[in-house]
Amino acid sequence: MLCLNDSIRHDDPGVQRSLRALEEALTLTELLLAAWAFARVVAIQVVEAVLAERARHPTFWPPCPSCGASLWSKGFVQRQVTSLCGPIRWRRRVGRCSQGCDIEQVVPFDEDLGLQPYQRSSDELQSLGCALAVFVPFTIAAKLLGWYSGDSVSPRAVWCWVQRAGRQAMDTLQGQLDAVSTGYLPTPEPLEAELAAAPLVLGADGVMVPFRPQGGQPEGKTKWREIKVGVLARLGQHRTRTGTVVTRLAHRRLVAVLGDIDVLKPRLWLEAVRQGIMSAPQVVWLSDGARGLWRLFDERFTAHATGVLDFYHAAQNLWKGAAAWLDGRTTHARRWFGWARHRLRHGNPDGVLADLADALELEGLPDTARDTVLKVHTYLDRHRDHIDYKTYKELGLPIGSGMVESACKWLIQQRFKGVGMRWSEEGFNHLLHLRLAWVNGSFEALLQVQSQVSPNT
Numbered sequence: 001m002l003c004l005n006d007s008i009r010h011d012d013p014g015v016q017r018s019l020r021a022l023e024e025a026l027t028l029t030e031l032l033l034a035a036w037a038f039a040r041v042v043a044i045q046v047v048e049a050v051l052a053e054r055a056r057h058p059t060f061w062p063p064c065p066s067c068g069a070s071l072w073s074k075g076f077v078q079r080q081v082t083s084l085c086g087p088i089r090w091r092r093r094v095g096r097c098s099q100g101c102d103i104e105q106v107v108p109f110d111e112d113l114g115l116q117p118y119q120r121s122s123d124e125l126q127s128l129g130c131a132l133a134v135f136v137p138f139t140i141a142a143k144l145l146g147w148y149s150g151d152s153v154s155p156r157a158v159w160c161w162v163q164r165a166g167r168q169a170m171d172t173l174q175g176q177l178d179a180v181s182t183g184y185l186p187t188p189e190p191l192e193a194e195l196a197a198a199p200l201v202l203g204a205d206g207v208m209v210p211f212r213p214q215g216g217q218p219e220g221k222t223k224w225r226e227i228k229v230g231v232l233a234r235l236g237q238h239r240t241r242t243g244t245v246v247t248r249l250a251h252r253r254l255v256a257v258l259g260d261i262d263v264l265k266p267r268l269w270l271e272a273v274r275q276g277i278m279s280a281p282q283v284v285w286l287s288d289g290a291r292g293l294w295r296l297f298d299e300r301f302t303a304h305a306t307g308v309l310d311f312y313h314a315a316q317n318l319w320k321g322a323a324a325w326l327d328g329r330t331t332h333a334r335r336w337f338g339w340a341r342h343r344l345r346h347g348n349p350d351g352v353l354a355d356l357a358d359a360l361e362l363e364g365l366p367d368t369a370r371d372t373v374l375k376v377h378t379y380l381d382r383h384r385d386h387i388d389y390k391t392y393k394e395l396g397l398p399i400g401s402g403m404v405e406s407a408c409k410w411l412i413q414q415r416f417k418g419v420g421m422r423w424s425e426e427g428f429n430h431l432l433h434l435r436l437a438w439v440n441g442s443f444e445a446l447l448q449v450q451s452q453v454s455p456n457t
């Protein structure tokens with residue numbers, strides 16, 4: 001290694017510059033940054049030396065893809081790729097057809113390196129760029145990547161990598177959805193015993209995202225569109241530092257789609273099977289009063305899960321009923337509400353429903369008040385199977401859907417709703433699927449697949 005150091009020192013002004021910076025560094029920060037620059041220069045030279053050595057080996061030429069005749073070398077041609085350490089250059093033999101066919105250049109050496117014909121940046125640089133873009137805007141991702149590699153990276157390049165990887169994720173998902181629709185169920189994700197024994201929680205919510213107007217043009221009025229997000233998780237117990245045991249979503253998986261409930265449905269089902277809906281000891285669907293979501297539950301999950309109406313949402317409606325019936329400014333209204341809420345929570349929802357039914361019979365109740373009380377009664381009655389809160393508590397199930405909704409909001413809010421952000425449908429979808437891959441733990445597998453199957457810039 002000392003030999004290498006000596007020889008590089010004499011050969012290369014970049015190494016001399018960074019060694020000088022190392023010697024002159026005063027603070028620890030300066031020292032580390034200089035060492036980092038030095039390490040990059042050395043890394044590039046080591047890689048280039050290995051490549052130069054390998055490129056001298058004899059080349060095995062495949063037959064011409066057009067006519068089948070043998071290929072000839074037209075000599076050594078330079079190639080450059082931007083890597084995490086900076087730009088790397090090497091020279092290698094490029095082939096052409098001995099019969100003069102007009103074919104793309106054939107470069108067995110690059111193929112052996114796993115490079116695509118027009119790839120200008122290395123896979124590990126692209127993967128890191130995609131990972132950063134999952135959390136921060138493209139301009140910031142490009143800047144951070146530039147700091148790390150010591151070479152400038154354009155936001156446009158990061159954007160392109162995300163589009164490609166996102167497209168790959170969407171294609172993979174489509175393949176899985178097609179398989180499910182023809183009757184093939186996916187294999188459940190392996191779980192540790194403790195998690196496998198915990199209840200599986202399902203839920204969904206809608207989150208609005210700002211899009212560019214039709215056609216994706218930057219001009220014009222922002223169009224808000226709803227993203228449907230579903231969450232699937234095991235209900236974990238966690239002891240805080242003060243010793244309190246709190247419920248927490250563990251092994252969280254998210255699904256999301258730009259579209260309505262009906263396009264969310266197969267995605268949520270696919271992931272539910274993967275998360276063990278067929279074998280989980282308990283499955284619970286948590287949701288507030290949104291009609292569409294309960295329809296989804298009825299159509300797809302009712303045979304597998306206990307549906308729980310968000311208790312706080314139910315209580316809120318109960319207050320609306322109390323205020324209309326007994327006049328919200330009175331103690332009487334507050335007292336009945338307190339009593340009704342207590343009975344709802346502790347095992348007597350039918351008593352509450354009976355009170356509301358009695359109220360509807362009252363003579364002299366104004367029509368507007370009657371309408372409100374009727375609405376509340378209908379609402380609770382429709383959800384009669386989802387409001388046995390005492391039982392749910394005894395089973396250790398949650399009765400609030402807040403956890404579910406905040407998981408859904410987090411997926412979208414954190415990255416897609418920054419100040420001034422407006423998305424094109426394609427740009428949004430690709431990044432969304434990359435973000436889903438990240439939060440669902442499939443990012444690395446995706447990027448490996450991606451680097452093998454798609455052409456790169």
Ligand SMILES: [Zn+2]
Pocket residue numbers: 064065066067068069097098099100101
């Ligand atoms: Zn040919």
